[in-house]
Amino acid sequence: MHTPLSDQLRILLGPVDLADIDPGATPGAVSHEQTEDELPKLAARLDDLQRRLFAAAQGGHSTRRVLLVLQGMDTSGKGGTVRHVVGQLNPNGIRLTAFKAPTEQEREHDFLWRIRRALPEPGEIGIFDRSHYEDVLIARVRKLVPPMVVGRRYQLINRFEQQLTAEGTVLVKCFLHISRDEQMRRLLARLDDPTKRWKYNPGDVDERALWPEYQEAYRRALEKCSTDEAPWYVVPADHKWYRNYAITRLLIEALERIDPQYPPGDYDVEVERERVLASG
Amino acid sequence: MHTPLSDQLRILLGPVDLADIDPGATPGAVSHEQTEDELPKLAARLDDLQRRLFAAAQGGHSTRRVLLVLQGMDTSGKGGTVRHVVGQLNPNGIRLTAFKAPTEQEREHDFLWRIRRALPEPGEIGIFDRSHYEDVLIARVRKLVPPMVVGRRYQLINRFEQQLTAEGTVLVKCFLHISRDEQMRRLLARLDDPTKRWKYNPGDVDERALWPEYQEAYRRALEKCSTDEAPWYVVPADHKWYRNYAITRLLIEALERIDPQYPPGDYDVEVERERVLASG
Numbered sequence A, B: 001m002h003t004p005l006s007d008q009l010r011i012l013l014g015p016v017d018l019a020d021i022d023p024g025a026t027p028g029a030v031s032h033e034q035t036e037d038e039l040p041k042l043a044a045r046l047d048d049l050q051r052r053l054f055a056a057a058q059g060g061h062s063t064r065r066v067l068l069v070l071q072g073m074d075t076s077g078k079g080g081t082v083r084h085v086v087g088q089l090n091p092n093g094i095r096l097t098a099f100k101a102p103t104e105q106e107r108e109h110d111f112l113w114r115i116r117r118a119l120p121e122p123g124e125i126g127i128f129d130r131s132h133y134e135d136v137l138i139a140r141v142r143k144l145v146p147p148m149v150v151g152r153r154y155q156l157i158n159r160f161e162q163q164l165t166a167e168g169t170v171l172v173k174c175f176l177h178i179s180r181d182e183q184m185r186r187l188l189a190r191l192d193d194p195t196k197r198w199k200y201n202p203g204d205v206d207e208r209a210l211w212p213e214y215q216e217a218y219r220r221a222l223e224k225c226s227t228d229e230a231p232w233y234v235v236p237a238d239h240k241w242y243r244n245y246a247i248t249r250l251l252i253e254a255l256e257r258i259d260p261q262y263p264p265g266d267y268d269v270e271v272e273r274e275r276v277l278a279s280g
Helices: A005-009 A032-058 A078-084 A132-136 A147-166 A180-192 A203-208 A211-225 A240-258 A269-277 B005-009 B032-058 B078-084 B132-136 B147-166 B180-192 B203-208 B211-225 B240-258 B269-277
Strands: A065-072 A094-098 A125-129 A169-177 A232-236 B065-072 B094-098 B125-129 B169-177 B232-236
Touching: A005 A232, A005 A240, A032 A065, A032 A240, A065 A078, A065 A132, A065 A240, A078 A125, A078 A169, A078 A240, A132 A147, A132 A211, A147 A169, A147 A211, A169 A211, A169 A240, A180 A203, A180 B269, A203 B269, A211 A232, A232 A240, A269 B180, A269 B203, B005 B232, B005 B240, B032 B065, B032 B240, B065 B078, B065 B132, B065 B240, B078 B125, B078 B169, B078 B240, B132 B147, B132 B211, B147 B169, B147 B211, B169 B211, B169 B240, B180 B203, B211 B232, B232 B240
Parallel strands: A065 A125, A065 A169, A094 A125, A169 A232, B065 B125, B065 B169, B094 B125, B169 B232
Antiparallel strands: none
8 A cells, every 4th residue: 555645745744845845756656657557446435436526425424525726837837737637527426616806796805716616526526727816926926915915815714614614524735836847848749739839828937037026936835735634735746648647546535534424314125115115 | 340330329310219119128239258359459440540630620620520419318327428438539629518407607697508508619529428419308398498499499509510510510419219128227337336416316216217208308309309411329328338339330320421531731741850850
């Protein structure tokens, strides 16, 4: 058996230095090849756990659920994670939201308003492609609000996430950690491939110019909002295969902590069998 | 190449008799085995078409989209279709809604209100697990509204679906056609399997007692609401493998009718390549 990957990737309390974490590392994986061999077993395990989670809520009134939060620089692989990791799940039972720049309506409310509306229901696995963390990331870097407001938001986020965990949600917050060089390669790949050109936006280069500022904003968010209840995981993401493998395992470990069980029916099985057989 | 399955399964104008259609049939499939062999190719084709559909909307302002509507008796395989057919798609780009009995809020509005809120956006593949057709099915059988209201709803549905197609939506409306015997087998299977008992509801037997009334309600809905713009497909569904195969092909054929193309970027590729390379 594996030692939990969550223990290896989680941010511990105290100062964070992203420069100390190699985006090309592959902690907990022996090799790409061995990882590939392991995938069918992981997919089956994930499927079994998702079935149980869903059943426990539908038939057994459990309030447990999972929320996967994906954050990272442009090209870090949020979309690829949705395709390859979330794509393994039964669509009936996931709740996926890709957060864009807030709409006018959303801006009229506090920053957590649109987040609350996108939370998973009991039994579901929610996925946020970007999240409330944008409000302490781009909001900080682009000075969309005064620094004091950003400072207050870390606390609001921690309180919010504490409520979520108290209500039965297990949060899996993943920072997809890529290197600046890898981002350049991926941006160029989008320009080179006619089937990927639509993904490229000239504004991406402007954001890239703010790389150090974003790394600092991430560092602060990870440091201030990695709590015992809702830790942050730094997922080295220069290798796509490792990113997918690691997040699959983090999801499995989150579900294993819930350990959902199939509920018994709240009816008499023998009586119902007779009723069905008599129904012609 | 195949002859289109949509031609073989679609309801033609004129009287419909569901008793004439064998739920155990497998039109357009040579054998289960050959179908299995074909699946990887179909999955790849579906993936390519979904990528193009999404790209054409995101980067190219296309309004084209697909809406898959799943209807059928309890145990007919709506959930299995979501798992096995929809599960092949990239979750980023699908919009899945499972309609239950309307909530109090939903009942305060006309029956299409909640439907409109769940429609796919351009580039998306929407999936309805049950739909506005419940309002001419259970509503008719259970007499939830007067017959005249049901009669009016067929027309409202046709007009509504005509609007959707005019806006760029291709509808794929599938009636999962199972036999009464097969439903009994599946209900018993749910009772026999402790991991499936939560899916069973004693009320299912009460609905089953109304089998002829439901078949008549389906017959009417198929007859009145199979239009040139939005035909109904009767998918023989006693064989799960055939149901999944047929609906996969119907989805592919719908996307092929759209024939989505990758959009060119609305920027100068060479200029952007230089900008990226200069960005350090």
